[in-house]
Amino acid sequence: MHNVKIIQAMDKVKIIQERLKTMQIHQKSYTDVRRKDLEFEVDDWVYLKVSPLKGVLRFYKKGKLSPRYIGPYKISKRIGGVAYEFELPP
Numbered sequence: 001m002h003n004v005k006i007i008q009a010m011d012k013v014k015i016i017q018e019r020l021k022t023m024q025i026h027q028k029s030y031t032d033v034r035r036k037d038l039e040f041e042v043d044d045w046v047y048l049k050v051s052p053l054k055g056v057l058r059f060y061k062k063g064k065l066s067p068r069y070i071g072p073y074k075i076s077k078r079i080g081g082v083a084y085e086f087e088l089p090p
Contacts, residue, residue, distance in 0.1 A: 040075055040078075040084060041075070041078075042075055042076065042077065042078060043074065043075065044074070044075050045071075045072040045073065045074055045075075046071060046072060046073060046075060046084075046086075047069040047070065047071035047072055047073075048069065048070050048071050048073060048086075049068065049069055050067060050068060050069065050070055073086040073087060073088060074086065074087045075087075
């Protein structure tokens with residue numbers, strides 16, 4: 001009787017894993033259709049995303065009020081496929 005319950009539990013776990021995998025595939029296909037690759041050219045102006053650090057004083061503001069993007073900055077050179085060099089202030 002005990003082995004039957006273990007087997008039933010393992011079957012339920014496999015079903016859950018399969019359903020999770022199916023949902024991940026659905027979500028990925030949904031996201032891939034709506035994703036657009038961004039490419040910039042030299043002399044374009046862009047904002048830089050600032051990674052949020054909890055409780056850190058950044059740009060004289062703390063918490064929710066700290067900016068998520070800073071800039072705009074001018075692209076001076078393209079280094080790679082997604083790497084750029086900016087003209088930063090002194």
